[in-house]
Amino acid sequence: MNTISPSDIARLERLVQDARKIALTAHMRPDGDAVGSCTALYHCLTDMGKDAVIVFPDPSPDYLGFITGTIDKGRLTDFESDPQGTAEAFSGCDLIFSLDYNAFHRCGKMEQTLAESTAKKVLIDHHLNPDRDLFDLVFSETGTSSTAEYLYHILLMTHRYGGDAKKLPAAAAAALLTGMTTDTNNFANSVFPSTLRMASSLLEAGVDRDSIIGHLYHEYREGRIRLMGELLSRNMKITRDGVAYIVLDRQTMEKYGLKEGDTEGFVNIPLSIGRVRMSCLFKEDEDRIRVSLRSKKGVSANRCAALYFNGGGHELAAGGKLAVPEDVKSIRDVAGYAERVTHDFMNNRENM
Ligand SMILES: [Mn+2]
Structure with a gap:
């Protein structure tokens, strides 16, 4: 400081x-x-x-x-x-x-x-x-x-x-x-x-x-922990570039009875896997997809958020958004978009 x-x-x-x-x-x-x-x-x-x-x-x-x-x-x-x-x-x-x-x-x-x-x-x-x-x-x-x-x-x-x-x-x-x-x-x-x-x-x-x-x-809703289990076992993908991403739609949020703030911290979990260098959480909101990014030292979450997700924040923790339908047509297209841009990002030496 x-x-x-x-x-x-x-x-x-x-x-x-x-x-x-x-x-x-x-x-x-x-x-x-x-x-x-x-x-x-x-x-x-x-x-x-x-x-x-x-x-x-x-x-x-x-x-x-x-x-x-x-x-x-x-x-x-x-x-x-x-x-x-x-x-x-x-x-x-x-x-x-x-x-x-x-x-x-x-x-x-x-x-x-x-x-x-x-x-x-x-x-x-x-x-x-x-x-x-x-x-x-x-x-x-x-x-x-x-x-x-x-x-x-x-x-x-x-x-x-x-x-x-x-x-x-x-x-x-x-x-x-x-x-x-x-x-x-x-x-x-x-x-x-x-x-x-x-x-x-x-x-x-x-x-x-x-x-x-x-x-x-120690006061979380039960739904938060159960949703976490579902996301980690079924939903999380890890690309060959070491990027983990999770796409969370509103239907799934509702199924577990979760509200704003209940998914706080989810984005950090995939980073505990050795080969994961950056973690992305995509959350469907009314007219946009909200994006959270976390990275390990040597990968700039801030730069990735600024380049591809209309956002920014800190070097290793950043956020942004994807506009629907300008950036992605719907929540179903997020996985494809994420794979493509993070592949470009992780393979450009300027970003490391
Ligand atoms: Mn702060």
């Missing part, structure tokens, strides 16, 4: 001090890092006496209810459920935080409302290629496990917390540890020395990690 500039911290403190109303935002289909970061910052701002609200593009998934449950009533909304209220939240605030995304289009249908707001904007994020021009202040760092970790280090540099994790509100500390835990897949990837320092300080500050792990990894 690069050193965080004290002058940026001073600017951040001034922006917060001058703001009356503050809105916190994250990307579409917010994950543990997005929800954890927003919730943590919400508690810190509230702790400072600020009027803060969280606005997601769409609802936070049920499995993160143990985090969002700490937010005061009426302080968490989303554009999909309440477009009017969201627009009012943006027009009425004077500072907006963008957490865990690098450009407004990552907020989907909320993009325009966000872009039109005249509020000052601060980015705190760990994805590649941030759209710096959109923001008044940019904290962007790819050498960190998660936005939650990065936010933790930023918060600790402020006068308010002065390097002492014990001063963080308890709900903020737990939300930060949750965000880092999900983004590292429970310390399996993107763990830096700074990540372990953060975890260590948060445990010392009294965060109940066992309870977080229980919520995150």
Whole structure:
């Protein structure tokens, strides 16, 4: 992680001090890092006496209810459920935080409302290629496990917390540890020395990690595990280039009674096979196919997502989409498309 500039911290403190109303935002289909970061910052701002609200593009998934449950009533909304209220939240605030995304289009249908707001904007994020021009202040760092970790280090540099994790509100500390835990897949990837320092300080500050792990990894629906079994035994294909891919249609999702967020982490599993160098999960959505990519060192998931799947993200973990019918005619054509483009990708030395 690069050193965080004290002058940026001073600017951040001034922006917060001058703001009356503050809105916190994250990307579409917010994950543990997005929800954890927003919730943590919400508690810190509230702790400072600020009027803060969280606005997601769409609802936070049920499995993160143990985090969002700490937010005061009426302080968490989303554009999909309440477009009017969201627009009012943006027009009425004077500072907006963008957490865990690098450009407004990552907020989907909320993009325009966000872009039109005249509020000052601060980015705190760990994805590649941030759209710096959109923001008044940019904290962007790819050498960190998660936005939650990065936010933790930023918060600790402020006068308010002065390097002492014990001063963080308890709900903020737990939300930060949750965000880092999900983004590292429970310390399996993107763990830096700074990540372990953060975890260590948060445990010392009294965060109940066992309870977080229980919520995150021991409360799945039965359907998730049964679907995982079906996908791995019947659906997963491995190409001769070492690319594993799984195509998941809506019918199968419905058969197992699964909802948004229930397939979180599936894409990581094929990477545990020795000859697999990249794993792709294709999930049918209303008018598109959503794509998740994970790769091992030496193969750039980010580049593959950018070249063939209208997306990007991190070097070894990226996402994207295929438009129907522009990119593929239907879900049935995804396997053919995946085989073809990943073969091209894996055989072009520039991509390695
Ligand atoms: Mn993240």
